[in-house]
Amino acid sequence: MNITFSSNDICKTFGLVASIVPSSSLKHILQGVKVEIKNGAVELVATDLEVLVKCVPSPKACTGEGGIVLPAGRVNNILREWANCGEVLLNGDGSSCVLKSKIGYFKLQGEDYKQFPVINVSDIKEFVKVDGEIISGMIGKVVHAVSTMKARSTLCGVFVKIDKEELVMVAADGNRLSIVKRKVDVCEAPTSGIVTVKCLTYLQRFVSECKGVLKVGIGESQIQFVGERGEVLSQLIDGHYPKYEDVIPKGNDKKISANKDELLSAVRMASFMTSEGYRVVKFLLTKGRLTLSAKTADVGEAELGIDVEYDGPDFEISFNPDYVLDALKVSDNDTVLMEFGDSNSATIFRTGHEQLDVIMPVDIK
Numbered sequence: 088m089n090i091t092f093s094s095n096d097i098c099k100t101f102g103l104v105a106s107i108v109p110s111s112s113l114k115h116i117l118q119g120v121k122v123e124i125k126n127g128a129v130e131l132v133a134t135d136l137e138v139l140v141k142c143v144p145s146p147k148a149c150t151g152e153g154g155i156v157l158p159a160g161r162v163n164n165i166l167r168e169w170a171n172c173g174e175v176l177l178n179g180d181g182s183s184c185v186l187k188s189k190i191g192y193f194k195l196q197g198e199d200y201k202q203f204p205v206i207n208v209s210d211i212k213e214f215v216k217v218d219g220e221i222i223s224g225m226i227g228k229v230v231h232a233v234s235t236m237k238a239r240s241t242l243c244g245v246f247v248k249i250d251k252e253e254l255v256m257v258a259a260d261g262n263r264l265s266i267v268k269r270k271v272d273v274c275e276a277p278t279s280g281i282v283t284v285k286c287l288t289y290l291q292r293f294v295s296e297c298k299g300v301l302k303v304g305i306g307e308s309q310i311q312f313v314g315e316r317g318e319v320l321s322q323l324i325d326g327h328y329p330k331y332e333d334v335i336p337k338g339n340d341k342k343i344s345a346n347k348d349e350l351l352s353a354v355r356m357a358s359f360m361t362s363e364g365y366r367v368v369k370f371l372l373t374k375g376r377l378t379l380s381a382k383t384a385d386v387g388e389a390e391l392g393i394d395v396e397y398d399g400p401d402f403e404i405s406f407n408p409d410y411v412l413d414a415l416k417v418s419d420n421d422t423v424l425m426e427f428g429d430s431n432s433a434t435i436f437r438t439g440h441e442q443l444d445v446i447m448p449v450d451i452k
Contacts, residue, residue: 088124088150088151088152088153088154088155088177088178088179088180088181089148089149089150089151089176089177089178090122090124090129090146090148090149090150090176090177090178091146091147091148091149091174091175091176091177092144092146092147092174092175092176092177093145093147093173093174093175094166094169094170094171094172094173094174094175094188095170095171096144096145097144097146097166097175098166098167098169098170099296100131100142100144100296101120101131101162101163101166102163102166102167103140103142103292103293103296103297104120104131104132104133104140104141104142104159105120105133105159105160105162105163106289106292107133107134107135107138107139107140107289108120108133108135108159108160109135112135114204115198116156116198116202116203116204117134117135117136117204118158118159118160119133119156119157119158119159119197119198119203120132120133120156120157120159120162121133121154121155121156121200121203122154122155122156122157122177122179122184122200123153123154123155123200124149124151124152124153124154125154127149128143128149129143129144129146129149130142130143131143131144132203133159134204134206136204136206137283137285137286137321137322138283138285138286138289138319138320138321138322139206139319139320139321140289140293140317140318140319140320141317141318141320142297142316142317143316143317144316147174153179153180153181153200154179154181154200155179155180155181155182155183155184155197155198155200156197156198156199156200156202156203157184157195157197158195158197161195162186162195165186165193166186169188169190172188172189172190173188173189174188174189175187175188176188179197181197181199181200182196182197182198182199183195183196183197184197206320208306208309208311208320209306209307209308209309210306210307210308210309211304211305211306211309211310211311212276212304212306213274213275213276213278213304214302214303214304214311214313215249215254215271215272215273215274215302215303215304216271216272216300216301216302216303217254217269217271217272217300217301217303218299218300218301219293219294219297219298219299219300219301219314220294220298221269222254222290222294222301222303222312223290223291223294223295225254225256225267225269226245226256226287226288226290226291227291227417228256228265228267228417228439228442229245229256229257229258229265229266229267230245230258230284230287230288231258231265231413231414231416231417232258232259232260232263232264232265232413232444233245233258233259233260233284234259234260234261235260236260236261240324240325240326241281241324241326241327241328241329242259242260242261242329243283243284243324244281244282244283244284244323244324245257245258245281245282245284245287246258246279246280246281246282246328246331247279247280247281247282247305247310248277248278248279249271249274249277249278249279249303249305250274250277250279251273251274251277252270252271252272252273252274253268253269253270253271254268254269254270254271254303255267255268256268257328257331259329259331259334262407262410262446262447263410263413263414263444263445263446263447264331264334264335264444264445265414265443265444265445266331266335266442266443266444266445267439267441267442268441268442269441271303278304278305278306279305279328280305280306280310280323280324281323281324281326281328282310282321282323282324283321283322283323283324286310286319286321289319290312290319293312293314293317293319297314297315297316297317299314299315299316300314300315301313301314302314305323307323308322308323309321309322309323310323334433334445335435335443335445336426336428336432336433336434336435336445338428339426339427339428339432339434339435340399340426340427340428341372341397341399341400341402341426341427341428342397342399342424342425342426342427343372343377343395343396343397343424343425343427344395344396344397344422344423344424344425345377345393345395345396345422345423345425346393346421346422346423347415347418347420347421347422347423347438348421349393349394350377350393350415350423351412351415351416353377353379353391353392353393354368354379354408354411354412354415355408355412356389356391357379357380357381357389357391357408358381358408358409358412359381359389360381360382360383360386360387360388360389361381361383361386361408362383362385362386365383366407366408366409366449367381367383367405367406367407367408367449367451368380368381368405368406368407368408368411369381369403369404369405369451370403370404370405370406371401371402371403372395372397372399372401372402372403372427373397373401374397374398374399375394375395375396375397375398376392376393376394376395376397377392377393377394377395377397378390378391378392379391379392379393381408402427402430403430404427404430404434404448405430405448405449405450405451406434406446406448406449407446407449410444410446411436411446413444414436414438414444414446415436415438417438417439418438418439418442419438419439419440419442420438420439420440423436423437423438424436424437425437430448431448431450432448433445433446433447433448434446434448
């Protein structure tokens with residue numbers, strides 16, 4: 088097996104694949120990247136048994152057949168140092184490998200590529216095409232709301248649904264809910280699943296390196312993203328996601344419009360006067376004005392106001408500022424719409440096109 092790569096190309100591609108490799112594993116082979124010549128093309132593969140990544144670089148030359156599993160961390164370090172040295176030659180015989188450049192060479196011990204775990208696509212039958220940057224953007228708009236409480240495993244992932252002509256992503260942690268929707272190709276058989284945060288955050292990096300359209304398919308236990316230069320395959324989280332539509336309030340009658348940047352700044356400054364154990368900012372609505380205040384023993388107090396579009400009755404409600412800030416930071420709009428019910432009911436923050444956050448208030452009584 089002899090392969091000649093552009094040093095910059097193999098550095099980026101190997102680094103992308105290697106980033107999914109677990110730092111430690113009971114199976115030593117999982118700490119490697121499989122390099123294989125298959126059907127005349129070179130494939131780089133890595134997995135942690137939950138997420139599998141395959142990338143297809145474009146070598147300058149490729150002869151022979153077979154493969155080898157290379158130590159991910161060590162080879163990644165070498166290739167980073169050689170990123171601008173022109174060409175990198177890889178010569179492997181199945182058990183060892185020589186990496187050469189104009190600077191010098193490394194001879195490394197590898198492992199049998201035939202022993203590398205294989206994760207097959209089991210039950211994905213239909214795919215829709217979506218621009219990778221759209222998917223990456225959707226992930227960034229909801230992932231902040233994913234639960235970190237491992238006991239509630241279904242909320243520890245992002246619910247992804249392909250329904251007719253719509254791709255939906257939902258995240259929730261019991262105190263807030265974030266939803267974003269985008270139009271996609273027609274899907275004859277609606278499908279859905281709960282995807283791990285690790286898979287989706289990795290996918291954002293994958294998209295940044297492998298730009299273009301992705302084919303997305305969801306089965307009973309797997310989700311797959313396939314692009315021109317590679318693919319990401321992940322196991323889904325078992326369980327049924329809560330009926331998120333039921334959480335969205337239907338009768339919130341107090342509606343205000345605010346400048347996003349002004350609101351973001353005011354909430355952030357008010358949060359300076361909260362503490363780790365008491366994260367509370369009070370929202371006071373009066374005609375044309377939103378006043379935010381915070382008061383914490385042994386810290387201090389603050390009161391800040393911004394102009395808003397509101398012509399209803401005076402109203403007061405309190406939130407954890409972190410939840411509000413997370414929602415505002417991922418907004419693409421200059422204006423944010425807020426819909427309030429009563430002081431004990433969830434509030435809707437409409438932060439973009441087909442994008443909203445539902446945030447529960449803090450009871451300070």
